[in-house]
Amino acid sequence: MGRRIRMVVGVGVLGAVLAMGTLAMAQGRDADGTRMQARQIAVGESHSDRLSPPQDREDWYFVRVDAAVELQVSVRVRPASAALRLEMQGATGDRLAVATSEQGSAVVTQRVNPGIYYVQVSGGEARYEMSVR
Incomplete structure (x- = not known):
């Protein structure tokens, strides 16, 4: 029993x-709403996604860099009037660069050493295309 x-x-x-x-x-x-759930994106790649608050207010990505480079992350936002925030962080969470979209785009650029870097895209309802160079 x-x-x-x-x-x-x-x-x-x-x-x-x-x-x-x-x-x-x-x-x-x-699925990518926290830093711990960050999706990998490689240098030279682009990725399309969207934010749909209130459940999806931010997306996280990580980039692995093998050599010292100037890392540039850019987003094109649709509609262009939507306000998105783009932030690049080091592996320990230190803020390296921040930009807010203006006229449909935002760009952050930072000279980095080999390692892992995180990118956060946050804001209101919008579609975006992110590129890493």
Whole structure:
């Protein structure tokens, strides 16, 4: 009998976990909405995405740099009137460069050493294309 009770409790716990996961998905949790969930983007690549507040207020990316370079990240924003903030951070979270979109675009540029760098795009409802050079 004890075994049957444990099985029922196990199924109940599993059901609760699945329900919580479904609720999180229904609320529109963003797969790249935190620094820990940052998507990798390589130097020379572009990526299109969108922000859809209130669930998706920011997107995070990381770039791996193998040599000392001038790293440039730019975004083109649609609609051009949307205000986006672009921030480049070092591996430890130190802010290296910040820009706010004006007339549909924003650019941050920083001389960097080999390592990992993070980029945050945040703001209101907008589509954007980000390029890393």
